[in-house]
Each structure stands twice: as structure tokens, then as C-alpha cells.
Amino acid sequence: MARRLAFWLGGGLTSALVLTALLGAVWTPYPIDAVAVVERLQAPSPLHPFGTDQLGRDMLSLLMAGAGTSLLVAAAAVAAGAGFGVPLGLLAAFRGGVADEAVMRLSDLALAFPALLTAAMIAATYGPGVLDAVVAIAIFNVPVFARLARSLALPLTGRAFVQAGYLAGKDALGVVVVHVLPNVASLLVVQAAIQLAFALLAEASLSYLGLGVQPPGASWGRMLGEAQTYMRLAPHVVLFPGLAIVLAVMGLNLLGDGLRDRLDPRLWEGS
Numbered sequence: 006m007a008r009r010l011a012f013w014l015g016g017g018l019t020s021a022l023v024l025t026a027l028l029g030a031v032w033t034p035y036p037i038d039a040v041a042v043v044e045r046l047q048a049p050s051p052l053h054p055f056g057t058d059q060l061g062r063d064m065l066s067l068l069m070a071g072a073g074t075s076l077l078v079a080a081a082a083v084a085a086g087a088g089f090g091v092p093l094g095l096l097a098a099f100r101g102g103v104a105d106e107a108v109m110r111l112s113d114l115a116l117a118f119p120a121l122l123t124a125a126m127i128a129a130t131y132g133p134g135v136l137d138a139v140v141a142i143a144i145f146n147v148p149v150f151a152r153l154a155r156s157l158a159l160p161l162t163g164r165a166f167v168q169a170g171y172l173a174g175k176d177a178l179g180v181v182v183v184h185v186l187p188n189v190a191s192l193l194v195v196q197a198a199i200q201l202a203f204a205l206l207a208e209a210s211l212s213y214l215g216l217g218v219q220p221p222g223a224s225w226g227r228m229l230g231e232a233q234t235y236m237r238l239a240p241h242v243v244l245f246p247g248l249a250i251v252l253a254v255m256g257l258n259l260l261g262d263g264l265r266d267r268l269d270p271r272l273w274e275g276s
Contacts, residue, residue: 012263018256026076029069037062037070038221046239056241058232064241068249070223074135075253078217079204081139083197086146091193093147094154095181099162108155112148120145120207124216138217142207146200153196157189191268195261202257209250225250 041061049056055064097108118126124133124141131137158181161167170180211217212226220227225246232242 008263008266011259012267015256015259015261015263018252019260022072022076022253022256025069026073029066029071030073033063033066033069035063035066037066037223039063046235046242048239049241055245056239058228058242059235059239064245067223067228068225068245071225071228071246072249072253074218074222074224075205075208075226078135078138078142078208079201082142082204082208083146083200085139085143086200087150087193087197089143090147090150091154094151094156095158095185097151097155098158099177099181099185105155108151112151115144115148118144121210121214121216124211125214128216133216133219135218135222138208138211141211142204145207146204149200150193150196154189154193157192158185161185161188192265195265195268198257198261198264202254202261205257206250206254 039062041057044053044057044061045059047053047057047061053063053065055068058064058067093108097105120141123144124137127137127141128134161184167180167184170184175183208217209224209226209229212224213230215227215230218224218227228246229243229250232239232246236243
């Protein structure tokens with residue numbers, strides 16, 4: 006029962022995040038760059054359900070637009086990390102030897118540099134921006150997916166159906182694509198959902214530090230960074246962006262856990 010509840014709660018929160026991002030991409034109650042100084046730091050009201058920020062901008066509109074930014078950056082970073090990491094992990098599992106050792110040591114090196122540190126180095130060289138945030142988070146995701154793909158594929162290398170693929174005349178690439186990848190895809194999807202939560206939180210952290218989304222773009226992390234000075238005068242300017250981040254990350258984590266429970270039969274066997 007608890008597993009089902011977590012899955013549906015995570016799915017509901019994630020669906021709300023996606024729908025908000027899609028709606029925010031085409032419509033917001035007010036333009037996100039509509040500055041109205043006379044209306045600055047207004048409390049929530051019928052005209053502005055989530056209040057206004059220090060520049061008089063509608064908080065609900067900024068949150069809707071920021072949802073799309075956060076989700077886009079997180080999805081792009083996870084997709085890039087999986088796109089590079091999964092092939093590297095499968096290569097390490099099936100080639101072994103030097104290839105395996107090289108992939109694992111490169112993974113160790115990449116994990117030694119957190120996304121925040123990588124983004125700071127990239128920003129110092131090329132300047133801050135969305136692309137820098139995507140690259141920094143993706144670099145951190147590559148070894149995560151490489152290690153997972155390798156660990157999932159290694160037990161399959163000696164299985165009969167894999168050897169049958171070779172005997173049927175398939176090369177290593179064909180065997181991996183046809184016989185191995187479908188058997189590990191479900192757990193890779195679970196990991197992707199979990200990494201999305203990390204990527205969204207990392208994007209918010211980078212934008213909070215000024216290394217991610219730049220004005221006039223909307224970002225939950227940047228909203229927090231800009232509003233922290235006014236949190237005692239108008240608590241809503243940090244409450245709503247912070248709550249949005251918490252709910253989005255919690256939803257993705259619960260969805261990932263729920264997918265793992267549903268897609269990994271070993272967990273059901275032990276329950």
C-alpha cells in the first residue's frame with residue numbers, strides 16, 4: 006500500500022510539474038518581465054495569488070515560467086548524461102580489460118568534480134548561462150549512468166541468449182542493442198527519474214549562485230537568490246519558489262522509487 010501511495014503521489018506531483026511547465030511556456034497570467042515598482046512585495050491577493058516580488062512582478066507567472074526552465078535544463082542534462090554514460094558502461098562490460106579500466110577511472114575522475122564546481126570552472130572560462138548548467142550537470146551524470154549500465158550488463162555477458170546472438174552472426178553492437186539493452190532499460194529509466202530530481206536541484210543551486218539562468222529568464226533558484234534579502238519583509242518571495250523546488254524534487258524521487266518497485270521483480274520477490 007505504501008509503495009503504491011508513493012508511486013501515485015510522485016506521479017501526481019511530476020505530472021503537475023510537467024503540466025505547469027507546458028502551460029507556462031505558452032501562457033502566464035502576467036508577462037514575466039512586467040516590472041511594476043509600485044506593486045512590489047505585495048502579499049498574495051486575488052490579483053496576484055502568490056504575491057509580487059521585489060520588482061513588482063507576478064510570482065505565479067515567474068513560477069510557471071521557471072518550471073519550464075528547470076525541467077528543460079534537468080531533462081537535457083540527464084539525457085546527455087545517459088546518452089554518453091550508457092554506451093560507455095556497456096562498452097566497459099563487453100570489452101573488459103583496458104576499455105573497462107579506462108571507463109571506470111574516467112568515471113572516478115568525473116565524480117571527483119561536483120556539478121557546482123564544474124559549472125564554476127565553465128562559467129569562469131565562458132561566462133554563466135543555461136548551456137553551462139546543462140554541461141556541468143551532464144558531466145556529473147555520465148559516470149552515474151556508465152557505472153549503472155556496466156553493473157547491469159556484466160551479469161548478462163555470459164548468458165545463453167547473449168551467446169546465441171553471437172552464434173546467429175550478430176556483432177557486439179547488434180548483441181548489445183537487441184539482447185542486452187532491452188533487459189537493462191527498465192532500471193536505466195528508474196535511474197533517469199532519480200537523476201532528474203538531482204538535476205533539477207542542481208539547476209536551482211547553480212541559478213541561485215548566478216551560474217545558471219540569467220535575466221530576464223525565469224528560474225526558481227534565481228528567484229530565491231534575488232529574494233533572500235527581502236525574506237523577512239515579505240516571506241512569500243522565498244516561500245513559494247522554495248516550496249516549488251521541494252515538491253518537484255520530492256515528486257521525482259517518489260516517482261523513481263515507485264518505478265523501481267514496479268520494474269525490479271527482485272523487490273517483489275522479497276516482499
